[in-house]
Amino acid sequence: MAYILLRHRDVPDIGNLNVYKNNGGFDAFKKVVTKMKPNEVTDLVKASGLRGRGGAGFPTGMKWSFIDNKIWPHYVVANADESEPGTFKDREIMESDPFQFLEGVAIASYAVGANAAYVYLRGEFWQIAKSLDEKIAEMKDAGLLGEKLFGTDYSLHIYTHLGAGAYICGEESAMLESIEGKRGQPRIRPPFPAVKGLYGKPTVINNVETLTNLPMIVANGSDWYKSMGTPDSAGVKIFSLSGRVRKPGNYELPFGTTFRQLIYEHGGGVQEGRPVKAIMPAGASSSFIVADEKVLDTPMDYAAVRALGADLGSASVIVIDDTVSIDWIINKTIHFFKHESCGKCTPCREGTYWMMHLIDRAQDGIRSEADVDLLLNVAKQMQNKCLCPLGEFSTMAVVTGIEKFPQDFRKA
Amino acid sequence: MSLAKKYPKEVKQILAKYPPEYKRSAVMPLLYLAQSEEGYITRQAMQDIADTLEISITDVGAIVGFYTLYHDKKEGKYRMQVCTDLPCALRGADQFMESLCANLGIKVGETTPDGLITLEAVTCLAACDRAPMFQIQSGDGLKYYEDMTVDKTMELVDTLKKSGAEVK
Numbered sequence: 226m227a228y229i230l231l232r233h234r235d236v237p238d239i240g241n242l243n244v245y246k247n248n249g250g251f252d253a254f255k256k257v258v259t260k261m262k263p264n265e266v267t268d269l270v271k272a273s274g275l276r277g278r279g280g281a282g283f284p285t286g287m288k289w290s291f292i293d294n295k296i297w298p299h300y301v302v303a304n305a306d307e308s309e310p311g312t313f314k315d316r317e318i319m320e321s322d323p324f325q326f327l328e329g330v331a332i333a334s335y336a337v338g339a340n341a342a343y344v345y346l347r348g349e350f351w352q353i354a355k356s357l358d359e360k361i362a363e364m365k366d367a368g369l370l371g372e373k374l375f376g377t378d379y380s381l382h383i384y385t386h387l388g389a390g391a392y393i394c395g396e397e398s399a400m401l402e403s404i405e406g407k408r409g410q411p412r413i414r415p416p417f418p419a420v421k422g423l424y425g426k427p428t429v430i431n432n433v434e435t436l437t438n439l440p441m442i443v444a445n446g447s448d449w450y451k452s453m454g455t456p457d458s459a460g461v462k463i464f465s466l467s468g469r470v471r472k473p474g475n476y477e478l479p480f481g482t483t484f485r486q487l488i489y490e491h492g493g494g495v496q497e498g499r500p501v502k503a504i505m506p507a508g509a510s511s512s513f514i515v516a517d518e519k520v521l522d523t524p525m526d527y528a529a530v531r532a533l534g535a536d537l538g539s540a541s542v543i544v545i546d547d548t549v550s551i552d553w554i555i556n557k558t559i560h561f562f563k564h565e566s567c568g569k570c571t572p573c574r575e576g577t578y579w580m581m582h583l584i585d586r587a588q589d590g591i592r593s594e595a596d597v598d599l600l601l602n603v604a605k606q607m608q609n610k611c612l613c614p615l616g617e618f619s620t621m622a623v624v625t626g627i628e629k630f631p632q633d634f635r636k637a
Numbered sequence: 638m639s640l641a642k643k644y645p646k647e648v649k650q651i652l653a654k655y656p657p658e659y660k661r662s663a664v665m666p667l668l669y670l671a672q673s674e675e676g677y678i679t680r681q682a683m684q685d686i687a688d689t690l691e692i693s694i695t696d697v698g699a700i701v702g703f704y705t706l707y708h709d710k711k712e713g714k715y716r717m718q719v720c721t722d723l724p725c726a727l728r729g730a731d732q733f734m735e736s737l738c739a740n741l742g743i744k745v746g747e748t749t750p751d752g753l754i755t756l757e758a759v760t761c762l763a764a765c766d767r768a769p770m771f772q773i774q775s776g777d778g779l780k781y782y783e784d785m786t787v788d789k790t791m792e793l794v795d796t797l798k799k800s801g802a803e804v805k
Contacts, residue, residue: 310722310761348706349762351779384654389704406661408703424659467724473766557723561760
């Protein structure tokens with residue numbers, strides 16, 4: 226099947242504007258601006274079943290429909306802050322198929338009536354930001370951005386904004402704070418960004434992969450998109466496969482692909498032919514799934530993974546084999562979240578700090594049953610009390626790790 | 638000399654990205670511009686940015702302190718930032734780091750005596766399939782080095798020592 230998102234794997238020079246245009250590029254943007262009303266675009270995306278690819282899986286068209294049409298101007302922000310450990314898909318899109326992503330930003334902007342869009346990139350994507358700036362300039366020269374596009378009254382400008390190393394800025398309200406020139410700390414919600422977002426104005430924030438789907442949905446229709454994937458999760462997804470597999474990498478596959486197909490058919494199986502012990506389907510934020518035959522045959526979509534007690538998230542599938550102890554894994558995840566906690570709310574700031582000290586003590590060999598109980602207790606006390614998902618995420622691997630792999634924590 | 642005087646074109650371009658009434662938004666790109674001078678941000682530069690954007694130096698300092706890619710002290714010319722986060726560690730990043738320390742003769746967080754390399758451990762850089770890997774930050778540039786070995790890294794260190802070029 227031809228690629229829908231990672232199209233550079235079929236058409237190597239798709240990052241060149243002329244090649245992109247020769248392959249249908251910007252026909253969809255021109256079509257929406259000249260032939261469709263904004264709400265018709267939103268309805269089309271609603272009908273396609275497209276869900277947000279950043280992790281939450283929220284229906285994209287519905288998110289757009291929440292935008293407040295009594296307050297203007299509107300903004301679109303593309304979330305290119307890809308920072309979840311195990312996720313590296315948006316990077317490949319922006320490096321290799323940048324115009325399809327930018328066309329997606331343009332289509333979303335038209336749909337919600339935004340004349341300015343910001344692409345927020347993590348600071349480490351310095352080279353990608355430079356390259357996107359060049360692509361944006363090329364689009365302007367080609368009359369695809371700027372004033373009165375395609376002879377209509379619609380105008381659009383796209384700008385990049387480079388972060389500077391903070392995982393929390395992937396949280397949408399922290400991202401808005403960061404663009405406003407402040408520390409990236411989440412806002413209390415409501416009000417939600419669709420009502421009060423960037424500069425206090427209605428704002429839609431969508432992930433890079435979500436946006437990159439849009440040109441193809443406009444070009445081929447919602448029925449075409451829905452014909453792929455599962456009834457719960459339409460279309461294709463890029464699975465970032467990492468950990469103890471032979472062939473880690475990005476795999477664009479329809480929703481409903483099983484863990485077994487991803488790990489064995491595409492990922493070449495586990496290193497040294499060892500068995501899969503556990504799977505973290507949503508990166509470091511993930512709950513552990515204990516791998517057994519039934520789990521491996523589970524078709525991956527949002528609902529099916531939730532039924533296994535985890536979340537699909539951004540589909541950053543980390544594979545863990547039987548050589549790895551789960552207490553070592555959560556040492557890594559706890560240190561990550563301790564480092565990335567923004568410090569605004571107490572449960573997360575203090576909770577990640579104490580979890581770190583407890584797991585460090587256990588790793589130093591001073592291991593006691595009481596410490597394991599205390600660690601579990603601290604993690605559970607944090608749950609449902611944090612201002613944003615980061616604090617909640619930090620507890621997922623801890624709680625499910627201790628509960629599902631007690632032998633890895635209560636060693637003699 | 639102020640940034641606006643020294644880099645009039647760049648500063649103007651940066652400010653043009655944001656609505657004129659929200660010029661505080663320009664603080665992050667201006668900090669990158671300031672950092673390109675000496676690899677870290679001086680107090681004078683922070684004051685200068687604060688004046689340009691009509692905010693306090695405390696507001697600017699808070700940004701420098703919050704984001705890990707801004708630095709307020711001089712370290713090695715090249716900051717070698719090795720990802721030792723979970724997915725990279727599952728592919729040998731910790732052992733890579735250990736052996737790198739031994740080869741460079743420094744610990745994580747330290748700078749080589751010639752002031753060339755500061756070695757740092759960092760969290761996920763979105764390159765989990767190409768571990769071991771690191772990024773090098775120097776001036777305002779930043780570059781990824783992926784699928785690395787210790788030998789390849791030491792060759793790179795030699796090249797950087799000879800060229801002294803900024804990474805782009």
